[in-house]
Amino acid sequence: MAGPTRLLGSALALAVLAACAPGIAEPVPAPGTSTAPSATAPAPAAASRRPPPPVATDRARRSPGVVAAGPQAPYNYGPAVLAEGGRLRMWWCSQLGSADPPGDDLLHAESAGTAGPFTAPDGSSGQPVLSGSATGFDGMHVCDPSVLKVGGRYYLYYTGAAGDHAHGNAIGVASSPDGVRWTREAGGRPIVSPSYDTTRDNTYGAGQPSVLFVDGWFYLMFTDTTGRAAGWNGAGQFVLRAKDPTFLNHVEALGERGFEPVADTRRPRTRSVVDAFSADWMYVAALRAFAIAHETEQGTTVTFWDHDFTANPIPAVTIPGPWREGPGLVRTPEGHAPISPEDPCGRVPLDVVRATVDGAAAAPTDLSHFGLDLVNAPGCGSGQAARVLDGFAVPSPENTVDLVVGGEVVRVERRSVADRLATRVLDHRPPAVDALPPAARLPAGAQAVRAPDGRLGLVLDGRLWPVGDREAAQEVVTLNSSPVVPVSQQTWDGYEQG
Template identity: 25%
Template sequence: MPSKRLLAAVLTVAAVAAGTSAATAAPPVTTTNAISSSFADTFADPSIIQGRDGYWYAYATSDPLVANGPFGLMHMARTKDFSSWEYLGTVFNDQTKPAWAAPGSFFWAPDIRYFDGHYVMYFTVTDTAANPGGDPAIGVATAPTPAGPWTATDGPVVAPKPDGNGGFFGTIDPAMLTAADGKRYLYYGGFYGGISVTELSADGMHAVGEPTQITIGDRYEGSYVVYRDGWYYFMGSSMNCCAGPTTGYSVFAGRSRSPRGPFVDADGAALTDSRVGGTTVITQNGNKWIGPGHHAFITDAAGQDHIVYHAIDRGTPWLTNPFGINRRPMLIDKIDWINGWPRTRAGLGPSEGPVPAPTTGSSLGIDSTDPASGIQGATRQPGDSLGGPTATINGGAQTRAAAPAGSLRVEADARLGTSFTTVLGNQVVATVANNRVTLTVGRRTTSANLPPDFDRTQWNKLSVQVSGSTVTARLNDAGLGDLYAEARLEVHGLSLKAAPVRWLGSAEVDNLTVRPVARPVTKLADVPRTGDLLSGDDFSGPLGADWSWVRQDDKATVADGKLSWPLENADLTGSSNNAGLLLHATPAGNSWIAETKLHLDTGEGDVRNYQQAGMIAYLNDSDFARLGSVAIWKTRQTEYGRELVARPSDGATSYGAAAIGRSAPTLWMRLAYHQNAAGEHVYRAGTSVDGKNWTWGASWVLPAAARIGLYAHGEFTGANPPPVATFDYLKFYESR
């Protein structure tokens, strides 16, 4: 901390210092998904980072960018404002790709980071030369600039993991995190074997120690972990990324106080449970985008978080022919933190039209890439070829213009001297000194320790933010949800005053931004709610005229106010089409909600593929949406699947699914129907484990109004005799 005398002197000088008025605000920048459309048709598994040159750099898996294009060796592109992009080529070429990769191996899912003075990229190698034949591993490469050149290490950072049966678990989809304990961690894995986290060596090049499994297999891949407000948030993608027009990929979250977990969702369900947990981060909403997932996070200059992800336009799902390469462009949307959980657009999901772009650059007339011009008392330095001009502060400095009153965020890349202090509004004092980050507001003070080996001479990201009553000061690698230390205070009644931003001590800064904080959204978007009862059946007597069968199953009986239906050893997907369906007439009108209550005990932890029961929106055997409680290997999930004809020439069908909420032996289910502005028929699914609190998930769009009904089948292994699905009712309500 600076001495009281020095701080008082700086504040006195600042009180009378002349400042220029802020520059006239430029028109707001918007962006429209897909943001990669100007240079690529597909840009899958994206990750992103802001380079020291002020550009945002995005990286993608090695699919061809366009139809009939060659497979790449992972792709790079960059933007200054998210409205226009420049394609930069591939990460590797045939001469620079990892020598330990098998010939013909692909390189997937790059994860970009910056620490120890260079850029670090982790990536999936689909096959290694050590034992070719599908033995994936995690590679790592470094570069002096975000555009390369990239140099791969001479071996994997995480080696292939044998499954004991002659094959290998899915050592895929890496994501790195620097945590508050001073250690670096790597998350990796997928549906086959689950996701694990391992500690890395200090240089990030080698896995050390024993990994910890943090998710059950058969549910998550595409890890990304961020730290926020004392929690580590794990986020992973679920279901099939690449089922063309029936892709239901979605992202779910769990959180923990430790980077090693255990991670639990908003309802307290663990991601390692057989009845697996996960709170929805993003899922499809009935517009043109389906299958949103395999994401990364960024925080913009206004403190607004954004999710960068790929998705599929259901109207043009293929990059090549049907059942070929999926067309997965890059999208971006804002993240709202609501009740402690990340929600895309407050739960609305992917955007289709123009939306505000991430806030870039600085206000107060500051050129973020030449910051000395906007700081009185700073010295301009030529910098280097990567970052351009920087600003050196020695003693005291301040912005030439006053920052506005209210919420404010100040952020910069910084190489710190022995002590460096940021002052906001003459009220908030944040200091990095004595290996601590200390935050003082009035008489209140808190601090957080930096790791013992923290290197202040390297470029790190420093942010100080006042958002309402919350004040934070944070040091991290690159602003990607990682951290070395964060000091945080809740100061109720705080009203930040208009004043220049001031600095004391010594540091070299770059990419300096001063911005009002984005207004937080604190309420979830509206979800379907039931109104008056329209029609239905509580099974108090024989089935009436509103019911009809497709392939009647005589084992289904109605008695004692329930429909009891032993699971058929049958299915409805592909060419099976031998499962019975019990359908009910639907109400008139353009919106309503169908609801049922199901009891189905499929046990836990054993393999019962694919015992299931639930609701269905049915046009025919090749065109339906199916919401069920289902056993998938050792997990028990709630799946909302879709089948349609994907290749009209021969009637070949595609089936995919989205996950929703968690399963339970007794589960309430809803399908909410409405027609969108285009006149399409949208069916959104919701589930509940208590009949009161509902989790609303994915929407599927059908070409016509469907019949609604019940099903109980499985084409299963496991319990014999088969379990019995018991339905208490099927009812239709007004939708409010």
């Protein structure tokens, strides 16, 4: 069956394929978090209006066994999982005798889904992609990876250490064209070091980074056992953000008054967003909220903060099951939650990979998958949040179909055409779609043009909207009864792009 054809500027929705297991995990509030809706939520227009159903979870799932392990590795933990191109890519902390120098190494492998197995291109269970530099701050150990892909380039944030001395951990960054061949950035120096606000019995230092990209900002969450706002045992998660992936310029730190500029990344840590070690996070666009995954007694708890870190918009939920070390959330390349093609506004897939046992070396290993779906989420409550619908189509007030493209709406006359262009045509129209600006109308018989290289596009209100690959584009113009006019390259390039 043919898949959806996409108009220029839209992004493919990512669906996580996971084996489902029976059982439902009930949402549990994290200590100190609010279970009330955000203060900005609109009040019902009338007392008789039925209240929305409470946020809940369903479709609890787990892999049937271990999904990844390094060859002859005594431990495997701290994964970063990226959903890209219909597959999952994972990087994690391990130790291989074949990789120099001796110490922690980062491995990479891929899988078709969360059930695994994850394998390297050479067929092995894990390919070493970064090891200690032998001479720098990360001379012996590299661990706790967090991976993004922004602007066509991959960025890897990691914990590095030259040895096992007190407060010896710091955070480094590397970049890559493919996620395998890495080059250290920032001159090979750490981008975040311990702040030394205070000293505690826990002498770990700074590390365990998790990074995401939202609205042009790189957001870095991390552990610093010397931070002022950390707990008695050093637990706590601090947040920095910067436009620069190396965090060398124009850095802001999250404090009690929100984000404020700081001279460098070692400024006092005055606010922690969750009492935890080794946490991971992602941005949930439908909720305009950050979701922080951290381990608690029953499993992985996911705590939510709104876009400005002022409130908990929904209660925390817990993904139950065994664990021995921090979770890795399944995320999009920019560190966002995958979008549910079934219900992009109300359903949020929450999937993690985490170590489940202590192995022969008394260290965490046996990476396994656990997950569930958040349902009845109050998503798409604003025009900005409704951008999560990019690529989806919804019923329009004119008995046609509205296709969301790049935060705008294209009104499509024929349902058959919308079916071919959209990720999915939803049965209902989220109210927030009304706030999205109209971009164009696609009436039956709209003119199509063909470039000299065979590309097809629709001319709507004077703008050119290129349509998918050639075979799919031909199907779209046929379904729409659009006459096709060959044009020169100069004419094609002269159109304003839609």
